[in-house]
Amino acid sequence: EAHNAAVAAAGELNAFIVTTPDHALAAAEKVDSDRAAGKALGAMAGVPIGMKDLFATQGVQTTAASHILERFTPEYESTVSQNLWNAGAGMLGKLNLDQFAMGSSNETSYFGNVVSPWRHKDGGNADLAPGGSSGGSSAVVAARIAPAATGTDTGGSIRQPAAFTGICGIKPTYGRCSRWGVVAFASSLDQAGPMARSVEDCAIMLEAMAGFDPKDSTSLDLPVPEWEANLSADLRGKKVGIPREYRMEGTDPEILESWERGKEWLRDAGAEVVDISLPHTKYALPAYYIIAPAEASSNLARYDGVRYGLRELPDGAGLQDMYAATRAEGFGDEVKRRILIGTYVLSAGFYDAYYNQAQRVRTLIARDFEKAWAQCDVILAPTTPTAAFALGDKTDDPLAMYLNDVFAVPASLAGLPAMSVPAMLNGDGLPLGLQLIGKAFDEQGVLNAGLAIQ
Ligand code: GLN
Secondary structure, eight states: OHHHHHHHHHHHHTOEEEEOHHHHHHHHHHHHHHHHTTOOOOTTTTOEEEEETTBOBTTBOOOTTOSTTTTOOOSSOOHHHHHHHHTTOEEEEEEOOSGGGOOSSSTTOTTOOOOOSOOBTTBOSOOBOOOSSSHHHHHHHHTTSSSEEEEEESSSTTHHHHHHHTOEEEEOSTTSSOOTTBOOSOTTTOEEEEEESSHHHHHHHHHHHOOOOTTSTTOOOSOOOOTTTTOOOOOTTOEEEEEGGGOOTTOOHHHHHHHHHHHHHHHHTTOEEEEEOOTTGGGHHHHHHHHHHHHHHHHGGGOSSSSSSOOOOOTTOOHHHHHHHHHHHHSOHHHHHHHHHHHHHHSTTTIIIIIIHHHHHHHHHHHHHHHHTTTOSEEEEESOSSSOOBTTSSTTOHHHHHHTTTTTHHHHHHTOOEEEEEEEEOTTSOEEEEEEEEOTTOHHHHHHHHHHHO
16 A cells, blocks of 8 residues: 555656666565575564666666667666665665766656656746755655665766755765676766665665675775764764865755854864865866766667667668667767767877866866865765756756866866765745865765755
8 A cells, every 4th residue: 555655646746767676576575585494684664665777687677767778678687786685775766866876966868857746935837946956866855755866977967966855865985886787877977875864874875785796897896884884973073174165156046055164063062164175176077077978988889689679770771870779869968968078088199188187186186185185074065056947947958068067077086985965945845955175085074064964
């Protein structure tokens, strides 16, 4: 019954691409049988979670919200989802997202946009974007359809949707969660992480998801810390950095107000708040929108009509025609835009001017953070420049859409752990998120500061 009610609610939000009630039920039943057998229960025993449809799930379609993978059913399980099943969790279904995780509003999905469960205080007719690319994940958690969901974050796709829907989400240090079995977007940036209602739940779920994996060459060979057991909102002795370059034009005044309140809450928790500088911040967004498409254009070359999903083979067509027809039919506009940009910036004549230059900028951004850690332990910033926008508002203007990621991408380029926690409601009754950015491997510092705010 609960499942059917959830499916009906989720249907209105268009949050699921496919539901898998038997999977969740089997996890619940295992709790009973394990208990009866006197076996210890895993940290996520029986918890029914949503799975972003970017994670390969054995025997369950894995689409990346694309037409080209619409009929793809993997024969293998991603490491992160397997880790979650090993901890006892079950899967309610595969969640909608931006196609190949490219987008900030879930509107690039082949299966249609997700609708945020939030409504403008005065009613208003406009349906709001749940954020992206993990828009199905944010919507089901915010709507209380699932207690938690997986997300992936390449340039903000966990944090921005969490902020738009008033939930928590953490992108761990690059390498903490295995990328094996996660459909690749930009491999040097892609990280999985949890999205849930509280910092505590994120800590529990991240512990289950993380861990060294020999099948991912960039996986961190470090033990998974006991983040949940070490949660503490006592920040005495900690310094919180406020990066002055994040005071950007175009930021909503209420976002700035939430930032001020965040400082106060962290001071109340015992922290000292200090001004810091991250001088190359303004180059992060352009560098990201060169590096991410470059890697995407290379990663997406594998979808050729031969190996996975869709194949368009017009009458009398040769191999090249098949490639062209399959990719023309199978990829959406935003994905094609990224492939074109990526191919262009990697081409012989432009490689140095664009791709190499962006890589240099990436190094400078990482160094900015390195220097900042001499002055502070964790950084507090907004997650997004505005609250959730209405669906359709930015679909005709890719640059306006990309601007949404302005506060999220620096931590991505530097590979640092970063979290969004709900801060307050704005005048329209919509949630605003605050972002905490930590040193590499210091998810604990991020979670603890998040706990002091939530
Ligand atoms: N919105 C960003 C983009 O479109 C980030 C996406 C992501 O983190 N997957 O690239």
